[in-house]
Amino acid sequence: MMDQIQESRPVMAAKVALAKTVAAASGRAGHSGTTLPGGVIAAIDKGVIGRVSRWLPEGSVLVSATNGKTTTNAMIADILAREGMKVARNREGANLAAGVATALLKDASLTGRPRSDIGLFEVDEFALPEVAKQCSPRTVLLMNLFRDQLDRYGELEHIAERWRSAVMSLGSGTQAIFNADDPLVAAMATLRQDRTLCYGIEDTAAGGKVMQHASDSKYCTVCGNPFEYEIFYMGHLGKYLCPACGYSRPSPAIYAEKLAFDGMRGSRFDLVTPECTVSIKLPLPGLYNVYNALAAAACAFSLGIGPASVKDGLAAFSAAFGRVEQLVIEGKKVVMLLVKNPAGFNEVVRTLLTEPGKKSLLMALNDRIADGRDVSWIWDVDLEVVAPEIESAVTGGTRAGEMAMRLKYAGVDQSLLKVEPDLREALRQALRRTGEKETLYVLPTYTAMLALRQAIHQDFTTDRKLGDLVWK
Template sequence: MSVPLGKAVRAASRLRGGGSAFPGLVVERIDPGFMARALRNLPRGVVVVSGTNGKTTTTKMVVELLQGQGLKVFTNRTGSNFTRGVAAALLGEVDWRGRLDADVAVLELDEAHAVHFVNLVPPTHCLLLNVLRDQLDRFGEIDKTTRLLEQIARKTTGTVVLNREDPRVASIASAIPRTAITYFGLDESLRGTFPSDDELRGATGTAPASDLPADVVLETVDGNTASFTMDGETSTVNLSLRGVYNIFNAAAALAMARVIMGGDVRRAPLLASLAAVEPAFGRGESLVVDGQPLELVLVKNPSGFRLGLKSFDAAGYATMIAINDNYADGRDMSWLWDVDFDSLKDGGVDMVSGVRAYDMALRLKYDDVPARAVDTDTGPALRTFIRSAQGRPKRIFCTYTAMLAIRRDLSRITDVKVVS
């Protein structure tokens, strides 16, 4: 009875505009074994993608790479990366008997909630991206996050894919000596572009494990063009994704897809699929407003904000920054002081908004970046920003809940992809 009830709750929730994860919470409460039953017999198994940064985009890439290989893929497309989000997504895909028509499940999971999930559903494979200081008011010290990822790896029955360049992620290998491990990594010339958490903070004492052989290596980056080495052969891909952080995520996605496909992998379709991947919602997503592009760039920690600023040239763009401190954003916004905003000095910031708008405006002041307007309410702030920036391309850097609110407001004036 749990599936019909869950589907009914899902239908009612969608009609009322309710949260996409609520039906999952209901079915979790009444039938804790639902996910395990639905996912247990998939031919290519269950894949968990976790880490601090890049989960949503990397999961989307893995899904589309596998679809390009001919697989039917189930995923939690809403970006709700708690277990209830997975359960809710399953309710939309299973039949009335709870059966899922898919070859493989590829699931983005929040670090802490992934531990709960893998205790219910041990994954066949996992992809662990990075460990950065992100929402420490939720997870505690950075080593706690490493231990969470380690627990995911311990529960994995097949292959664990690790980031060779993140010392904390690479160190997980020593905790799972009897597990198959593969790595993705960077050419040495790119390591300064993608610093580890310790390097970001000027710390010493840890270094990438550069002597580890990586299955996929990101060799070069030139704008949206990147070259990757796999099996000793280097291929160049022109990506639809924007932002250097997404390009390293592409190496991770390639490594995971190659593990899942094994000897069945077809290189040319793999690279073609990678070239075609569009940004996940809010992660470099480009919309059109008044005939001009408007880009949404999600920021949630120093690394992500720094790489976002580095990836997108501010020249000629009107800029808005929206910072919230709701639970999904993390309550501790002190990390803003670890971001260098010098690239915004010449053009300034047209609008600062969100619950923590004045904190953000103060931070900009210390870097001598002009902030022309401040409004804590993102709705009116967005309208003012669009009106004042007519005729110019626009870019909004925003935390997660600010992004959701801004996308909702933008959907009233332009085409915004609906995520369901």
């Protein structure tokens, strides 16, 4: 058996060396080198993820979701670091099989043995079955499924079907963690006999009685009849029950209660596990980040990590790349909030509403492949609720006009709108329109965020060293 799995040392050494060479070369060529090396190796060797990851002493953790996987992954990494663990991680965006392979190969010695203790990988929703199959993970964390870029991912139901098959193929030793509040995800827990763990929110005051417009999965995952919701937390996430067949949200073993929000500054909640209750202070705003923190905590719990590291890791957490990044540009406070899909955008809108007063905005809508070529989704965002609070909005990016039009139809007076497709110029104008004591909220799609970081780096003075923040 062994000689089938373990290839000869010279061959592995050649592959690792090739990966490192490609990584260095692609770095020099101006690419980030996050996917290309693994892609080169993966193209010649399909089993590389499994062959390297199996030597990780603490195994691998896979994190997947439509929303929050990058932030949650970073939170888990911080918690693991507090336990003194050395973590092999893929960088955000590099979350297909090739990105995971790259991270493993970069971490490996020339003999193909990892240097780290544990692998922690965010995995694209579509790529999950393939990656899970290759690496036999110790833990799989499945957080949520929302409608996303339909032109890239196809229907939500197709992604759900892929996840179901991935869950069914997991080995008996894998711990699978599910978000109890997402009916589409929670129903997957019933596909396994044991080693499942559910987390959720138990605080009716943190939710609402009305579903947001961009909501999916309104119908029972078992019998197809409409769910009844006692409470909606975020999109279709909430406490649900099917009156027809009796299927209901599973009781979460790990949950957050007594949520309290303090605008952009963050939130507090009590984290309850089967062993103890810990009060958590999270320096990130919004309910969506409570979900991210809760998912990270559930993952840490499954890995046997104590509450002190969870509490401290979360309290000291700073936002991942473009997600609630706060900086000062030309003396003005700027908050950057990445928006990728209706559910995430709705949460950003909800978070904006927790800050008092009128808002100055820069909304940057690109339609490149990574953003989704189809910009229809902005019409599923409940911008009507924030429209009365908008004092000024500059729209930028390849679809600046479409974004401005969306704001017009949401009820924003046209005199408050300015269309400027060029993002450098849009940022300049948005800063000019923001008062000395005010905050500029920048809401970009993914590639617009990258372009804006570049613009900030080139054109403006800021309070932060942007070297590590700029797309290289």
